[in-house]
Every structure is written in C-alpha cells, then in structure tokens.
Amino acid sequence: KSGDIKVEAIRDLLKLDAISTGANSYKVVIIAPAENMNRHAANSLLKVLEEPSAATLLLLVSSQPQLLLPTIRSRCLMVPLVAPKPEAAILGLGGYQRQITDNCDNCHMVNRRHLD
Numbered sequence: 825k826s827g828d829i830k831v832e833a834i835r836d837l838l839k840l841d842a843i844s845t846g847a848n849s850y851k852v853v854i855i856a857p858a859e860n861m862n863r864h865a866a867n868s869l870l871k872v873l874e875e876p877s878a879a880t881l882l883l884l885v886s887s888q889p890q891l892l893l894p895t896i897r898s899r900c901l902m903v904p905l906v907a908p909k910p911e912a913a914i915l916g917l918g919g920y921q922r923q924i925t926d927n928c929d930n931c932h933m934v935n936r937r938h939l940d
C-alpha cells in the first residue's frame with residue numbers, strides 16, 4: 825500500500841552499510857516511521873539487526889511500536905521520546921543548523937521511490 829517502506833529500501837541500507845565511514849565515524853540510519861515497513865522489508869532488516877556492523881547506529885522511529893514485528897522489537901532498545909515544542913527545538917538547535925549541514929558531506933538518504 826502507499827506509504828509502505830519496501831524491501832528495496834532496506835536493501836539500499838545494506839549497500840550503505842558496506843560503505844566505509846573512516847576512523848572514529850559512525851553511520852546513522854534512521855527508519856521512520858518504522859511501522860510502515862512491509863513484511864518483506866521488516867524481514868530483510870532482521871538480518872542487519874542480527875549482525876550489526878560496529879560503526880552503524882540504526883534508529884527505528886515509531887509512534888506505534890506495537891505494529892513492528894515482535895522479532896524486531898526484541899532486538900531493539902526502546903527509548904521513549906517526547907517531541908519538543910517547535911519554539912524549543914529551534915531555540916535548542918540555535919547555531920547548529922549550519923554545522924550539521926556542513927558536516928554532512930557523507931550523508932546519504934534512501935531513495936524515497938521505495939516508499940510508494
């Protein structure tokens with residue numbers, strides 16, 4: 825269905841996982857909303873969760889974690905977060921926006937075509 829995260833997107837993540845980040849660097853992969861993964865994508869993600877690389881952080885963002893496969897939930901650390909009010913977020917980020925953008929030379933985004 826429309827809005828699902830498909831298996832191709834997770835396969836793209838597997839390819840990204842093979843890219844070196846250099847010394848003292850981490851790759852951060854954000855899957856949001858994680859509950860939108862279809863079953864094939866979720867099963868493909870299990871392989872990554874079972875054999876994570878040392879330099880990769882996977883963040884699965886979900887407002888409905890009960891919709892994730894139990895096998896995925898069992899391999900994740902749940903960290904409840906509350907979104908700040910927009911004013912607080914802007915104030916908190918302050919001058920960091922440019923620094924974040926400037927340091928994102930090696931940032932990659934999974935192609936959104938896999939979300940149809």
